[in-house]
Amino acid sequence: AQTVTQSQPEMSVQEAETVTLSCTYDTSESDYYLFWYKQPPSRQMILVIRQEAYKQQNATENRFSVNFQKAAKSFSLKISDSQLGDAAMYFCAYRRVTGNQFYFGTGTSLTVIP
Amino acid sequence: GAVVSQHPSRVICKSGTSVKIECRSLDFQATTMFWYRQFPKQSLMLMATSNEGSKATYEQGVEKDKFLINHASLTLSTLTVTSAHPEDSSFYICSARGQLAGAYEQYFGPGTRLTVT
DSSP: OOOOEEEOOOEETTTTSOEEEEEEOOOOOEEEEEEEEEEOOOOEEEEEEEEEOOOOOOOOEEEEEEEEEETTTTEEEOOSSSOOOOOEEEEEEEESSSSOOOEEEOEEEEEEHH | OOOOEEEOOOOEOOOTOOOOEEESSSSSOOOEEEEEEETTTEEEEEEEEEETTTOOEEEEOOOOOTTEEEEEEEEEEEEOOOOOOGGGGGEEEEEEOOTOOOOOOOOEOOOOOEEEO
16 A cells, blocks of 8 residues: 655744655555645645656646655655745645545644744 | 535534535536545545445445445535444545546545534
8 A cells, every 4th residue: 555654743934934844655656646735724625736756847836846756755845935824734645546545644734933 | 626515514413313414516526525534633534435326435444334425416425424422523524526626636625523422
């Protein structure tokens, strides 16, 4: 079974600074999808960014970007110019191309310090 | 964008009673819906996957007779917690996939907090 590991249960960052959240995964598949989801205190899951494994180029979405290292099975999320609204739980997730199931990491709680 | 709603947002029920949670895709047809359970400060645990018109597929360790899932239409799935007990208290989240929602994405509902007293 696929596993997704987030080794940082908690992180903090000063407002306007940059923070990187780590994620590693285990798979024998060559093609798959990776995601970062944000869960604010409202508990609504919000898609932050996604990456298709066949694409070498790292995905970016405004202040959010990923560092996708396929050989190392690493998928970190970089948040630039951190804002107070970025404070949330962040989950890394994996999905096979042919399957439906998402595999979620245990999450990283991000605090933004004003 | 694709919107998924859940009702109710929170519910309190007495031990031994049943409670139904609805999950609706508002602007797309959800061929597949998923039900997750999330304990405080923990990750989402997939409970079951349901496809419209067919029986749900339950994850290992999830009691299918206790957590009844019905996906009767392309826009509605329901989760019924039967004979609820305090240990069933949790946050339940549904998500949905459909062609309009994208080939690889799931869209999540806002969740339902169930408290069993």
